[in-house]
Amino acid sequence: MxxxxxxxxxxxxxxxxxxxxxxGMCPTLATTTSAINGLGMGLCTLVVLVLxxxxxxxxxxxxxxxxxxxxFIVVIASLVTIVQFLMEGYFPALSQSLGVYIPLIxxxxxxxxxxxxxxxxxxxxxxxxxxxxMGLGFTIALTILGAIRExxxxxTIAGAQIMPKSYVPISIFxxxxxxxxxxxxxxAVMTKILSRPKKVKxxxxxxxxxxxxxxxxxxxxxSKGSCGKQIFAETVKAGVKxxxxxxxxxx
Amino acid sequence: MKExxxxxxxxxIVNNVVFSQFLGICPFVGVSKRTDQAAGMGAAxxxxxxxxxxxxxxxxxxxxxxxxxxxxxxxxxILVIAAMVQFVEMFLKKAVPSLYRxxxxxxxxxxxxxxxxxxxxxxxxKYDYGILAGTVNGFATAIGFALALVLMAGIREKIEYNxxxxxxxxxxxxxxxxxxxxxxxxxxxxxI
Numbered sequence: 001m002x003x004x005x006x007x008x009x010x011x012x013x014x015x016x017x018x019x020x021x022x023x024g025m026c027p028t029l030a031t032t033t034s035a036i037n038g039l040g041m042g043l044c045t046l047v048v049l050v051l052x053x054x055x056x057x058x059x060x061x062x063x064x065x066x067x068x069x070x071x072f073i074v075v076i077a078s079l080v081t082i083v084q085f086l087m088e089g090y091f092p093a094l095s096q097s098l099g100v101y102i103p104l105i106x107x108x109x110x111x112x113x114x115x116x117x118x119x120x121x122x123x124x125x126x127x128x129x130x131x132x133x134m135g136l137g138f139t140i141a142l143t144i145l146g147a148i149r150e151x152x153x154x155x156t157i158a159g160a161q162i163m164p165k166s167y168v169p170i171s172i173f174x175x176x177x178x179x180x181x182x183x184x185x186x187x188a189v190m191t192k193i194l195s196r197p198k199k200v201k202x203x204x205x206x207x208x209x210x211x212x213x214x215x216x217x218x219x220x221x222x223s224k225g226s227c228g229k230q231i232f233a234e235t236v237k238a239g240v241k242x243x244x245x246x247x248x249x250x251x
Numbered sequence: 252m253k254e255x256x257x258x259x260x261x262x263x264i265v266n267n268v269v270f271s272q273f274l275g276i277c278p279f280v281g282v283s284k285r286t287d288q289a290a291g292m293g294a295a296x297x298x299x300x301x302x303x304x305x306x307x308x309x310x311x312x313x314x315x316x317x318x319x320x321x322x323x324x325x326x327x328x329i330l331v332i333a334a335m336v337q338f339v340e341m342f343l344k345k346a347v348p349s350l351y352r353x354x355x356x357x358x359x360x361x362x363x364x365x366x367x368x369x370x371x372x373x374x375x376x377k378y379d380y381g382i383l384a385g386t387v388n389g390f391a392t393a394i395g396f397a398l399a400l401v402l403m404a405g406i407r408e409k410i411e412y413n414x415x416x417x418x419x420x421x422x423x424x425x426x427x428x429x430x431x432x433x434x435x436x437x438x439x440x441x442x443i
Contacts, residue, residue, distance in 0.1 A: 025276035025277055034335070073330070080325060081322065103324075103325045103368070104365050104369055104371055104372075106329050106368065107365040109277060114420055175433075176270060176271055176433045177434045179273070180429045181426070184424070184426035185423075186429045188418040189418070191418040192417075192418040230416065
């Protein structure tokens with residue numbers, strides 16, 4: 001597999017942002033009431049992700065290291081504003097139903113995460129493919145989630161009647177709890193599938209499954225660089241220690 | 252006064268930020284392992300969300316609207332929130348060290364909490380609240396977030412001891428639990 005298709009595979013399956021890394025949960029849960037909404041949200045994120053990866057990769061030698069996070073946020077927020085106005089202009093109905101979640105792409109951790117973990121360290125071409133892979137992984141997960149919820153909650157997929165007329169829709173699927181249940185099952189299925197071949201393949205690497213591992217396991221984990229869990233856990237832990245240390249001094 | 256109370260109850264319980272609007276799910280899943288951590292995070296969010304919705308409202312009414320710069324709201328709000336979290340952290344460190352020790356860890360994590368930006372944007376775009384109502388909405392939303400977080404942490408401490416099917420361990424079981432809690436919160440929708 002060459003480097004570019006490896007990036008696509010990585011985003012679609014191995015580090016799928018929704019089911020493996022569990023990033024960007026808010027739009028995942030909120031906008032998947034129908035397949036079209038899920039697809040629309042996924043494509044918006046895809047566009048922003050690809051553009052931000054390209055721009056940040058181009059600027060990676062210019063942006064000073066100390067102010068990189070604010071610089072990334074400004075780039076992302078500008079791109080999101082552009083996408084927001086394009087959506088309002090060309091797809092007013094979809095823009096209406098996605099509502100505040102389009103501007104909230106700014107704080108979607110997938111985008112800042114890829115900028116920080118990948119685009120700021122790699123060439124433009126690779127960063128673009130990384131953006132496409134991650135964005136497609138997110139889009140597909142959202143579309144599947146939306147289709148399942150729409151099918152059971154409304155009897156349709158993308159507006160077309162699928163279930164027989166006698167089917168009584170289970171409306172809980174399109175309500176808020178349905179989002180949690182369907183995503184939980186999707187994650188569990190993905191964990192099950194991914195955990196099987198891993199035992200044979202990476203016995204020496206001892207890579208942990210980010211869905212089930214504890215932050216304590218991160219030290220010996222092969223995928224610790226790519227998984228956000230360790231960074232998050234370390235921030236919390238370091239802070240707790242810091243706070244306790246300060247407390248001890250005063251006492 | 253009655254209006255403000257209605258806004259507060261609606262934001263805190265009926266339209267709960269986690270279970271009904273799906274904002275701030277990442278910290279909700281990430282920091283709900285222990286009740287004391289959850290309470291610390293909840294308090295930090297109450298603090299920041301109240302101030303940030305006030306500041307965002309002021310900026311929007313007195314700077315962006317007179318200059319017709321409303322289209323810059325997303326960029327302006329996220330930068331203001333990020334900068335403000337830093338200021339709040341520095342101020343607390345100097346002025347109220349005891350509060351800083353309790354909240355300090357969680358403050359930097361709040362910048363990425365989409366509830367903060369979401370409430371600021373909803374205040375000016377969706378509801379068009381005034382300055383006072385917007386601030387009340389921010390405060391009540393944060394109370395709702397803290398409530399959800401502490402409840403979840405309490406349940407997760409019990410879940411630890413249960414025998415859960417392997418694929419469901421970790422985030423999946425948290426989501427199932429959240430779904431059940433969301434059903435319970437739907438029950439509140441009749442009270443307004």
